[in-house]
Amino acid sequence: MKIVVCVKQVLDTRVPLAVNGSVVQKEPSPIYIMNPADRIALDKALEMKASLAGEEITVITAGPARAEQVLHMALAAGADEVVHLKDEAFEASDAYTTALALSRVIKELNYTMILCGNRSLDIGASQVPAFLAESLGIPQVTGVMELEIMSPGRVKLWRRLEKGRRQVIECPLPALYAVDSSAGQPRYVSEFSLRQAAKRRIRSLTLADIGLTQVDVGPQASLIRVVSLSPPKPRPKKIYIPDGSLSASQRMSYLLSGGLAKGKESSLLEGTADYLAEQIIKYLIDEGILPK
Amino acid sequence: MTPVSDIYWHISGYAIFWILFAIAFGLFAQRVYFLFRLLRLGRREERSQNLGHRIKTMLVEVFPQWCNLKTVTRQDLAGIGHSLLFWGFGLFLISYIIFIGLGGGFGLSSVLAGSTFETAYSSILDIAGLFVCAAIVWAAIRRYIIRPERLEASFEAGIILLLVITLMVLHFCIEGFGYAAYNISASYPPIGAAFASFLISTDISESTLVAVYKGLWWLHYAIILGFLVYIPRSKHLHILASPFNVLFKSLAPKGALNLIDPEKAETIGASKIQDFTWKQLLDLYACAVCGRCHANCPATLSGKPLNPREVILNLKDHLLEVGPQLLKGETPSANPGTAMIEDVLTEEVIWNCTTCYACQEVCPVGIEHTVKLIDMRRNLVEHGRVSPSVAKALESVRLLGNPWEQPQSARLDWAEGRKVNLIQDREEVDVLYWVGCAGAYDPRSRDISLAVVSLLERAGVNYALLGTEERCCGDPARRMGEEGLFQMLARSNIEVLKKYSFNRILTHCPHCYNMLKNEYPQLGAQFEVVHHSQFLLELIHSGKIKLQERQELRLTFHDPCYLGRYNDIYDPPRQVLQAISKATMIEMRLNKTKAMCCGAGGGQIWIQSEKGRRIEDMRFEQIQEVDAQVVATACPYCTIMLDAVAQIKEPTGKIKVMDIAELVVRALAQ
Incomplete structure (x- = not known):
């Protein structure tokens, strides 16, 4: 069984980004990462590979030359094969054209399952998985939190709904599953394995290889045009409140981020375990979460 | 005459003597040879230089x-x-x-x-x-x-x-x-x-x-x-x-970890008993079960699963258990219940260590507990088996150059609105002030950097900073077992440092101090490094810093592990304090070599061991036992940890947690 994982290289948003008209102003040395949701999708594929024999993982990205970095990351994490659909024009492609190009490559790959991130950190349109599934003519499931192969050709999936609810569904293969970024924590990839992977050759394809030209993918072909970008509204001022119930590292991260947001009313209870349990139950009943 | 020369039931006493001896010595030699063969299962390590x-x-x-x-x-x-x-x-x-x-x-x-x-x-x-x-x-x-x-x-x-x-x-x-x-x-x-x-x-x-x-x-x-x-x-x-x-104990600086060459290493770190070196195995034989290590271990004392004595004893039992199979060339890892990580020692135990060195400092027979634990961490890291908080910190170090998830461009933000010397603008400087990640990003530690800079300026020292060219020294990465990342950081830092001309490196962080001074030489870089406790003492003694008349200030000193036990710097910070206060220094029950860790070292600040009590809380209680107005320290980690507790336990500010540099600034003559 072959799993294809589609990944995207995005800017690390921990580094402050400035907006200039309709483009993001880059730092002199911008830091790129694998889109967090794509990384969780890759981890899910690796988990399946670890528990089932005969799995093979192919990771694919469509992007400029620098996107090679995320493929090295994928190899270091344990992907069997990587494909780089390389063209500078992808930098300004919309979801539709990107999905079109990806589908041309994936069609040739004899896949059984496609995993994508549900949403990208930069544009966040959540459209590539849908366009891709459509152009391949296979079903898609979005917001996947967990998946389990029940029998060959059949997968059970847990979808993320609002307020912590889950929808459990079954879906036949081949299919495309878009994994939610909260479906796991990224598995750490060590520097030694990254260095090892950086030495491996990456299979790269040009637009010509898949029968497309720059006209098919660049801004000209895109159905969506970015008119303007604006920085987010400033967040409410946070105040650091010392809290003895937090660990030092939690306190540290609050100190660093300026503290807990002072929006929601919170109260600190102190006392014996029994007293605290009682108060929590009382709160839950008062809030209507538990029946009276 | 001894009874050996007699005859017993027609048997010569000599015969009885030597037969008994042969049996006993045979049993002794057989066991010793077996133990020796088990040692040879370990990896090679040069310990005879x-x-x-x-x-x-x-x-x-x-x-x-x-x-x-x-x-x-x-x-x-x-x-x-x-x-x-x-x-x-x-x-x-x-x-x-x-x-x-x-x-x-x-x-x-x-x-x-x-x-x-x-x-x-x-x-x-x-x-x-x-x-x-x-x-x-x-x-x-x-x-x-x-x-x-x-x-x-x-x-x-x-x-x-x-x-x-x-x-x-x-x-x-x-x-x-x-x-x-x-x-x-x-x-x-x-x-x-x-x-x-x-x-x-x-x-x-x-x-x-x-x-x-x-x-x-x-x-x-x-x-x-x-x-x-x-x-x-x-x-x-x-x-x-x-x-x-x-005889074979390490001659390297205290607690120094061995450098892994990924090209030559068969596996990274240790996941099986035979992944340890022969000396690490000899350690297991040498243990006399005296328990000094666990009586001094902050993890054990705070009720965490790690107990250094049990680590050694469990590994010894494991070696004796799987050794015979290994000697036959079989792989005992196939048997359930005999995996070194998980069955013998849990991952939790391995991640509990603060690398404070208290166990090794007190061990009478030179057992290297932390080296083993970090070797196992190295293997866990290699297989991605780290907690999300550790992964986050390590990835931040790799991508951003610091564990605090802050951009490199903000590295000088602590000095905003104040003129500082940058090495890029200078031909030659005497002192390169290495600020460290905590000093650059953590709000509490930034005060220490500001204090050090103002003292350098007051004393007219020809100093400069690396500014945004400085990156994490690699201590958190190395202690958390991410050897590759440490090497990457160290190499890039060495390359940057070699571009500039300076006489020595000054740092207020004992972790950076230990790395730059004791572990960078493994990568071929020798720098003269001075800790700010030594440097400030120098400035005070030479009269470059003039202090007010000594005040009556009840001070106690919390020894940072990487300053005290790792580098034997106990007196300089105390002498600095004595130059400030005429009151006698108050010593805590656990001081100098016995000082208890603040709970942050060895990456523990990011590891978040939640079991048992918090080490920093326990240390703060020890501070409360003595009647001090200020607990001075000389490490940003210790300051962060203890200050966080002080805010909760002493909200009225009865006990202040301060770095020695901050105290010196307060005591400057007008």
């Missing part, structure tokens, strides 16, 4: 028992008992070779009997025997009545105490019965002779005396042989192994 120095160290540590006596200064008197036992029993061991081996087995007793040498040696033995008995009684009282935290009354310990005291009693009896049986009257050896004259004064027949003498002699001999067989099969293996462990 500088042999002359090593032998000297061993002679100084082992025979005069400095290894044990040094802990006496830490209010642990057991070392005296051990020394008495070691010296006293050592004399007996020599006597066994001379009087039983040469005298009995080789029939030379006629030469020895009655000689001045024999009388003198026996007299010494009588005295030594008393000391040994006293030590044994003391040991028994400690184990069975006082029961200090670090000791457990084990069955094995009981056996050995019983065996040794039996040998001592037998020694006196044999002397007494022997002298009485052959009617030798003498005044030396004092106890044997006195006992003999007592026996002669009773009306026990001579034949009875002779029979009892012979019986006791053979019993004595049998017990000594039993001892020989028992030692390599028990925890008392340390008697054989620990002198070698001291």
